[in-house]
């Protein structure tokens with residue numbers, strides 16, 4: 699193994715930079731992770747090694763190069779209908795329930811809060827078209843956000859190579875919702891336009907967002923430190939309708955992080971909603 703050239707001070711500097719601007723917590727002893735992930739930023743800025751990059755970062759006011767370094771530390775792993783079961787639960791239970799509850803207003807607002815290259819919000823858009831055709835006459839919004847402009851750019855194109863398309867999409871879904879060409883598959887325009895992509899930093903100030911019926915916040919808090927995790931879950935409650943649902947990644951939970959949620963187990967997956975207020979404990983009064 700090649701010894702890292704990062705000094706302890708530079709390591710601390712990079713860790714703090716990344717955590718402050720994204721919430722992502724890089725544990726001690728992960729020098730190799732910085733070296734590997736920042737290699738492309740080192741090259742793009744004409745540096746010979748990571749030390750020169752750190753010197754440039756330290757010497758300049760926070761700007762584009764700092765953003766590039768932070769973005770390079772994110773993990774973009776995703777796939778269509780990732781993990782399967784949560785989408786089954788959405789199809790069988792959550793969406794029918796929400797649709798029944800919203801039948802007067804005929805409005806449904808959904809947030810994919812760390813949408814990466816778009817497979818997650820597009821899976822939702824496809825699910826709605828496949829199984830809930832009556833929603834064609836509703837006001838349905840799917841807002842998809844991510845920290846990284848680069849993945850948002852890719853997501854907006856709706857273009858996927860063969861390997862990406864094969865991860866989670868059946869042949870009939872591919873045939874119905876994508877156009878095939880030499881490079882892979884392009885999601886049909888009418889489905890693409892049902893998702894609105896925006897840049898949004900979960901670890902920054904939360905600006906103008908509507909209240910949501912359903913929030914997908916999957917496979918992102920796993921990278922955050924405990925305080926950032928708690929802050930995001932607390933803020934998320936403020937944007938979730940009282941009877942709305944939150945879905946986290948399979949390895950994530952609100953338990954012991956934010957006890958104001960209650961868990962609902964469905965189809966081998968866990969959804970969360972805001973817990974009803976607890977009755978006053980007479981003995982404690």
Ligand SMILES: C[S@@+](CC[C@H](N)C(=O)[O-])C[C@H]1O[C@@H](n2cnc3c(N)ncnc32)[C@H](O)[C@@H]1O
Nearest residue numbers: 720772775776812814845899900901916917918
């Ligand atoms: C592993 S992907 C998860 C994608 C999708 N939710 C899924 O489960 O398949 C994590 C995504 O979180 C994004 N991310 C990381 N930190 C973020 C932050 N502070 N605010 C918003 N998005 C962030 C990354 O850019 C990346 O696209």
